[in-house]
Amino acid sequence: AQKITQTQPGMFVQEKEAVTLDCTYDTSDQSYGLFWYKQPSSGEMIFLIYQGSYDEQNATEGRYSLNFQKARKSANLVISASQLGDSAMYFCAMREGQRNTPLVFGKGTRLSVIA
Amino acid sequence: DTGVSQDPRHKITKRGQNVTFRCDPISEHNRLYWYRQTLGQGPEFLTYFQNEAQLEKSRLLSDRFSAERPKGSFSTLEIQRTEQGDSAMYLCASSSPYQGGSPLHFGNGTRLTVT
Numbered sequence: 001a002q003k004i005t006q007t008q009p010g011m012f013v014q015e016k017e018a019v020t021l022d023c024t025y026d027t028s029d030q031s032y033g034l035f036w037y038k039q040p041s042s043g044e045m046i047f048l049i050y051q052g053s054y055d056e057q058n059a060t061e062g063r064y065s066l067n068f069q070k071a072r073k074s075a076n077l078v079i080s081a082s083q084l085g086d087s088a089m090y091f092c093a094m095r096e097g098q099r100n101t102p103l104v105f106g107k108g109t110r111l112s113v114i115a
Numbered sequence: 116d117t118g119v120s121q122d123p124r125h126k127i128t129k130r131g132q133n134v135t136f137r138c139d140p141i142s143e144h145n146r147l148y149w150y151r152q153t154l155g156q157g158p159e160f161l162t163y164f165q166n167e168a169q170l171e172k173s174r175l176l177s178d179r180f181s182a183e184r185p186k187g188s189f190s191t192l193e194i195q196r197t198e199q200g201d202s203a204m205y206l207c208a209s210s211s212p213y214q215g216g217s218p219l220h221f222g223n224g225t226r227l228t229v230t
Contacts, residue, residue, distance in 0.1 A: 004157075033216055045158070045206065045221035052216055091157050100146050100210050100217055102171065105157030 003027065004092050004106035011111050013082045020067070021077040021109045023092030029053075032096045034075040035103060036066065039089040048090075051075055079111075087113045117141070119222035121207050127228045128197055135193045136225045140209030147190050148219060149182055150206040151175065158206055164190060197229045 005024045013019035025034065036048040051059045051066045059066040067076040079086055089110050093103040120139040128134050140147045145166050150158035161180070162172045166187035176182075179197075184190040194201055204226050208219035 035218055037221075042223075043204065044223050045208075045219075047218040047220065050216050050218060093157075100212070102148055102160045102163050103219055104160065107155075107157050 002106075003104045004094055006092055006106035006109050008109045009107075011109055013079075013111065013113055015084060015113055015115050016081055018078060018080045019082055019111065021079070021090050021092075021111065023075045023077065023106060025073050025075060025092075025094050027073075027094065027096050029096045031098050032094055034066070034068070035093040035095070036064070036075075036077045037091045037093060037105075038086075039091065039108070041088070045091075049077070082113045084113050084115060087111060119207055119209055119220055121205075121222035121225050123225055124223065125226050125228075127230065130199060130229055131196055133193065133195045134197060134227065135191055136205055136207075136227075137189060137191050138207030138222060139189045140207070141211075141220055142188075143211065144209035144220070145187070145212045146210045147184055148208045148210070149190070149192050150208065152204045152206055152224070153202075161192075194227075197227075199229045202227055202229045 032053045034051045038046045049059050049061045049064045051068045063080045065078045089108045091108045092106045122137045148163040149161040152158045160173050161176050162182050164184040167184050179195045182192045204224045206224045208221045210217045210219050
């Protein structure tokens with residue numbers, strides 16, 4: 001079974017609007033972490049935001065926020081005030097357990113920001 | 116912090132040849148990971164190290180693949196008798212020795228094309 005599911009292969013958003021990228025996960029661990037990465041066309045993987053399973057508040061980093069709904073096992077990324085430079089692939093990933101075990105990635109969502 | 120460095124950036128080889136890639140992690144990071152990414156997919160875990168110890172290998176890592184991190188610093192990934200299906204981006208990442216919230220910091224990858 002897929003550990004990370006990203007159901008939106010592609011999304012379009014108007015510049016300056018907000019957009020939500022969906023991510024659901026599957027784990028039986030009580031302790032886990034959820035990560036979002038951005039991959040522009042140049043190829044580098046850029047870390048955006050992290051949410052721990054025990055964190056009671058949703059994580060925020062600048063224009064990025066993570067809508068964490070534990071009971072639904074979802075960890076959606078919200079990008080506010082979209083910019084043209086936000087056009088990229090976005091990957092949701094999960095680490096199970098508390099140690100620095102490898103991340104498991106979803107298949108990604110391609111976001112296109114339209115002027 | 117000079118970031119994760121990978122060499123070469125691109126490699127074109129003929130089927131059946133051996134290739135070796137190098138990764139230099141962020142200096143204070145003790146964990147080093149190798150991932151493979153094909154077009155339109157998320158990164159797939161191959162193997163990872165804590166210092167010089169190889170802790171886990173994915174089933175994706177066939178006998179033709181071998182990775183080393185001899186002194187706990189840089190790492191090499193060797194593919195013997197390359198096949199066309201090995202064509203992909205090979206990503207290296209490192210992480211700090213702290214708790215599970217430490218993100219992976221990725222290099223720019225080595226793009227392998229097997230002709």
